[in-house]
Amino acid sequence: MKKEYDYLIVGSGLFGSVFAHEATKRGKKCLVIDKRNHLGGNVYCENVEGINVHKYGAHIFHTNDETIWNYVNQFAKFNHYVNSPTALSKGKLYNLPFNMNTFYQLWGTKTPQEAHDKINKQIEEYGTNNPKNLEEQALSLVGKDIYEALIKEYTEKQWGRKTTELPAFIIKRLPVRFTFNNNYFNDKYQGIPVGGYNKIINGLLENIECKTNIDYFQNREHYDSIAHKTVFTGKIDEFFNFEHGMLEYRSLRFENEILDTDNFQGNAVVNYNDAEVPYTRIIEHKHFEFGNQKKTVITREYPENWTPEKEAYYPINDEKNQQIFNIYQKMAEKINNTIFGGRLAEYKYYDMHQIIGSALMHVKKEFKE
Structure with a gap:
C-alpha cells in the first residue's frame, strides 16, 4: 500500500536529523517530528543577548575521525575552540584534565618524575588490585590527593550516590598527563560551529518536512500508518510500553542568568x-x-534524580538496567519496520561524533551500501 512518507523520524536530534538528511538525498520522503518546541534535540542553541546558549548543557565537538569531521563541516564552519575546563575545590582552582599544571597546584611538583613518584606512592598506599567500587578504582588509578580534591565530591553530586556505592567500571581509566597540556580532549579535530549548532541541524533538515510540539505516543497509531518505516530515537522502554520495566537515567536542571558584565569567569567551563x-x-x-558582547550568559548545571516528567540525560548502565535493556533490544531486533538509534533508543552514552557515525552506519545498512 502506498503511504504518504517513506520514513517517519521520531526525534530531531543528531541521529534523526542525519538519517533524514541521508534518506532524502537518496530520494526518500521523510517526516521529522519532535515533542519539543524546537528542532535539534540536545544540541539546540538559543540566542540570548547575541550569545549562542547551549540550552541542554555544554556541547564541544571533538573527533579523530576525518570522515565525520568533513561531514559536519558541510553545514557549518568550526572555530578553533579547545576545551580546557578548570575545577574549584576547597577554594583553589585546578586545571583539567590531570596534568603537570594540576600536580603543581596540588603538590608544587615541577618535573614529571616528581609527579610520577607522588602518584605511585599514593597508589601503593591506598590502591587495591581488585577494586570493588568507584572509590577503590580511583584510588588505584591516581591515589588519594587527586581523588579527594577532584573526583570524590564531584562524582557523588553527579550520580547522587556515594562513590563507595558506584560500580568501579564507571571510571575504567582516568586521563593523567605528565605534560603542561590543558586540552581536555586528545582528538585531532575539535571546535564549536560558528553561529551555533542550529546551523548544522538546519543544514541537515533543509527542505525536509518537520513538525514540533508533536508527541508520537499521543497519536501513535496515526503516525505509524503514514510511513513505511519509523526511525525511533526516543526511550526504547517507552516504545515497548515499559513491558519489562522502566530504565533509569540521571537528569539535569539548568539555571540561566544574564549578567551585566563582559566576562564572569574567564573560561567556558568551571567545575564546582x-x-x-x-x-x-x-x-x-x-x-x-x-x-566580545557587553553582557554574558551563565548556566548553572544541577544533577538530579530522573523521573518520567524530566529529561533523560545519562543512562545508568549498571547490571540491573543493562539486563532490562538487553530484553528490549532483542524485541527491537524483531521489528522489521522500525530503526532504533541514538542515546535513548540504544541506552548508551554517546558523544556527538559517535551519534553521527552510528546514524551513517544505519543509513548504509538500510540502503545496503
Whole structure:
C-alpha cells in the first residue's frame, strides 16, 4: 500500500536529523517530528543577548575521525575552540584534565618524575588490585590527593550516590598527563560551529518536512500508518510500553542568568567540586565562540534524580538496567519496520561524533551500501 512518507523520524536530534538528511538525498520522503518546541534535540542553541546558549548543557565537538569531521563541516564552519575546563575545590582552582599544571597546584611538583613518584606512592598506599567500587578504582588509578580534591565530591553530586556505592567500571581509566597540556580532549579535530549548532541541524533538515510540539505516543497509531518505516530515537522502554520495566537515567536542571558584565569567569567551563555547592559546573557560553558582547550568559548545571516528567540525560548502565535493556533490544531486533538509534533508543552514552557515525552506519545498512 502506498503511504504518504517513506520514513517517519521520531526525534530531531543528531541521529534523526542525519538519517533524514541521508534518506532524502537518496530520494526518500521523510517526516521529522519532535515533542519539543524546537528542532535539534540536545544540541539546540538559543540566542540570548547575541550569545549562542547551549540550552541542554555544554556541547564541544571533538573527533579523530576525518570522515565525520568533513561531514559536519558541510553545514557549518568550526572555530578553533579547545576545551580546557578548570575545577574549584576547597577554594583553589585546578586545571583539567590531570596534568603537570594540576600536580603543581596540588603538590608544587615541577618535573614529571616528581609527579610520577607522588602518584605511585599514593597508589601503593591506598590502591587495591581488585577494586570493588568507584572509590577503590580511583584510588588505584591516581591515589588519594587527586581523588579527594577532584573526583570524590564531584562524582557523588553527579550520580547522587556515594562513590563507595558506584560500580568501579564507571571510571575504567582516568586521563593523567605528565605534560603542561590543558586540552581536555586528545582528538585531532575539535571546535564549536560558528553561529551555533542550529546551523548544522538546519543544514541537515533543509527542505525536509518537520513538525514540533508533536508527541508520537499521543497519536501513535496515526503516525505509524503514514510511513513505511519509523526511525525511533526516543526511550526504547517507552516504545515497548515499559513491558519489562522502566530504565533509569540521571537528569539535569539548568539555571540561566544574564549578567551585566563582559566576562564572569574567564573560561567556558568551571567545575564546582565541593559537596556543599549544589551545582556541578557553571558554563559561560560566550567563551565557546570567543564572544566580545557587553553582557554574558551563565548556566548553572544541577544533577538530579530522573523521573518520567524530566529529561533523560545519562543512562545508568549498571547490571540491573543493562539486563532490562538487553530484553528490549532483542524485541527491537524483531521489528522489521522500525530503526532504533541514538542515546535513548540504544541506552548508551554517546558523544556527538559517535551519534553521527552510528546514524551513517544505519543509513548504509538500510540502503545496503
